[in-house]
């Protein structure tokens with residue numbers, strides 16, 4: 001059974017408003033939080049995502065040379081690495097039994113390479129996409145112990161993986177059903193913010209049509225399970241008491 005869920009804040013990122021909500025004019029940077037999630041079951045400790053790569057520390061211009069590089073400015077300090085975020089909750093990387101890697105963007109997979117030798121649960125489409133890239137991003141480590149997962153897989157009772165392609169092709173969201181409390185739906189980057197969700201506005205997606213189908217499905221799942229929904233990068237939501245208490 002899933003006993004406890006914690007939100008681990010792993011720094012922020014300044015992102016152009018046009019990336020958060022497609023169709024918004026360029027030119028306004030918005031500060032959004034970056035998350036990892038710690039899941040404690042009866043017999044295992046699972047980590048979801050690993051935040052940004054440490055090369056981003058104090059280096060907000062790291063992507064400046066890339067297309068849209070001025071749209072993404074990491075705000076990372078030494079305390080935002082995966083090991084330091086875990087340490088704040090009393091854990092070390094060595095305590096983690098398995099990593100669930102939702103997708104391989106820099107703000108979700110930046111610390112994955114520290115999990116060599118541990119099982120890394122990932123959708124095969126994410127691995128295939130990376131292998132098909134002309135240039136594999138520096139934070140992507142293809143030497144990890146990948147355990148391919150499919151839609152509906154449950155690595156523990158109360159932890160269901162949902163394949164929600166669109167943002168990336170192998171993107172995963174999670175339905176969490178902790179013992180004795182309300183289910184939680186982690187959209188991850190299928191939906192960035194409450195506004196994307198309520199107004200059906202896509203954020204950055206490799207396949208917007210597919211992405212919006214994934215969002216429609218997540219809405220069905222949220223309704224059917226009466227889950228509270230936590231969005232991937234919603235600064236205002238993170239200030240709400242119920243989520244702050246999970247961030248401890």
Ligand SMILES: [Zn+2]
Nearest residue numbers: 105107189232
């Ligand atoms: Zn993200």
